Structures are given as structure tokens and as C-alpha cells.
Amino acid sequence: MNDMANLSARERQQIIDDFVDRAFAGIDPDAPGAGIAQAMRRLPDELPDAPAAEVREAWSELVELVSDEAFGQRVRAMALAGAEGGGQAESYDAQTVIEHAGAAVAAGVAPESPEGQRVLDRIVAPETPAAERAALADRLETFTDRRVERYWELMCVLNGRPPYPSGVPSFEWVIAALRAHA
Structure with missing residues (x-):
């Protein structure tokens, strides 16, 4: 986690961007549900010099989560299903x-x-x-x-x-x- 806290905002953002890019690869950004990719990328510009334990733990857990291939496949399946949904109304x-x-x-x-x-x-x-x-x-x-x-x-x-x-x-x-x- 200390390594995460020492990364620049850009480096931390790149970890998340790489994950989202893999999950939404080949999906038209205008497809139904594809806009969620942008929300998945939103991180703060900077961490405080001494982030609270909760923030350090969140970063650690998030990096572990986006590094898990099974999680990435699950998000990818959701992204594909959402893009194929055609915007049909739910019941x-x-x-x-x-x-x-x-x-x-x-x-x-x-x-x-x-x-x-x-x-x-x-x-x-x-x-x-x-x-x-x-x-x-x-x-x-x-x-x-x-x-x-x-x-x-x-x-x-x-x-x-x-x-x-x-x-x-x-x-x-x-x-x-x-x-x-x-």
C-alpha cells in the first residue's frame, strides 16, 4: 500500500484506466450502458500527503480487485451484456x-x-x-x-x-x- 500512496495521481489513474479499457475493449462508447466506463474511471486528482487509513485500505483493496482476472471477466461480461441490451425497458x-x-x-x-x-x-x-x-x-x-x-x-x-x-x-x-x- 505504501507503494500505492507513493504513486502519482496519473500512475494510480493508469491502473484503473487499464482495467476499464480491458473491460470495455471493442464496445462502442455510444452503446447502451457503455457510458458507465467513464464513471468507473473517476478518481481524485491527488491523495492527501498522509491519506487516512480508510483511503489507504480502499486503494489496496481496489488494486487487488482490478488485478483479479475473474473480477475483470465478470465486469467484461456485464459490459458486453449492457452494450447488447439495446436499451430495452425493464419490467x-x-x-x-x-x-x-x-x-x-x-x-x-x-x-x-x-x-x-x-x-x-x-x-x-x-x-x-x-x-x-x-x-x-x-x-x-x-x-x-x-x-x-x-x-x-x-x-x-x-x-x-x-x-x-x-x-x-x-x-x-x-x-x-x-x-x-x-
Whole structure:
């Protein structure tokens, strides 16, 4: 980590840029979802002379994360799927997922239970055909990953932004409920 703190802002940025370049290689920058690449690159211009332990630890974890080939492949798969998505409208609202599935997770409601079915019906129209539910579960699974969420959390730390509540458990719950009630 001391090496990371001693790198110039440009050198630190290059580590992230190389990762993002690999993940988005060959994807048209105007493709649906491709604009996220720019957000993935946003780092502070400079680290303080004596960065807080939280910042040093975030840098260390971020470098480890972007150096992991499996993580890079996962982000690449998400980038490709997003670019191929064609901007189709989803049959759910992300805020509704966070609200209702988040409450279900907090309350310990099993996705496969009758109560889980009732919660799911508040997120996805009950008349949604089984094939559409399965396809939605697949799409959500493509874009739901705890390590990718961790990337964004680390970027918040490095950029001095407040943390945000985790959304992944809510989406994992919805995926399980969709599969259980297809």
C-alpha cells in the first residue's frame, strides 16, 4: 500500500484506466450502458500527503480487485451484456426492488415462501408469464454482483463521497423469488 500512496495521481489513474479499457475493449462508447466506463474511471486528482487509513485500505483493496482476472471477466461480461441490451425497458423499478425486497431481506422473508410471492408481486406484475420471469431473473443475475458493488463502494471512499446502502442483497432476493415463483 505504501507503494500505492507513493504513486502519482496519473500512475494510480493508469491502473484503473487499464482495467476499464480491458473491460470495455471493442464496445462502442455510444452503446447502451457503455457510458458507465467513464464513471468507473473517476478518481481524485491527488491523495492527501498522509491519506487516512480508510483511503489507504480502499486503494489496496481496489488494486487487488482490478488485478483479479475473474473480477475483470465478470465486469467484461456485464459490459458486453449492457452494450447488447439495446436499451430495452425493464419490467421492474430498481427503487421498488430496494424498497420491497430490501424489507423482505431485513425481515427474513424467504423468497420461495407465500409471503415472498406477495412481496414479489409488488415488484413484478403478477401476470408476468413464467418465461419472462425467468428471463428477468437471468438479466438481473447478469448485473448483480457483490464484488462489482464493492468496486463502487471503494470508489466512494476514494472520492470522499458518503457510502450508500447495499442493493445487491435485495436483487439477489428478487432473483431467488423469480426463480421460485416462475
